[in-house]
Amino acid sequence: MLFRSGLKVGVTLSVIGAVVGEFAQSDRGLGFLVNLANRGLFDTPLMFVALFVLMTIALGLYGVVTALEAVLLRWKKGD
16 A cells, blocks of 8 residues: 555656756756746746646656556455
8 A cells, every 4th residue: 555655656756856857957848948937938828838738747647557556456456
């Protein structure tokens, strides 16, 4: 149970970690776009689109882990 919960949290936090890395030092990527839209261009729609894409990626990865959990641990329904 603890392993499954950690995997779900870890997969979503990995997206946040990648974005923070792109904030710090990058010239491309969604984190760079958020940083550019916020500080460089003051382009609010671009910032929200990048954040929406990041949210979709995180939710998609969470869904993949949940689906894998359901398929691989079908025998452990009572837990």
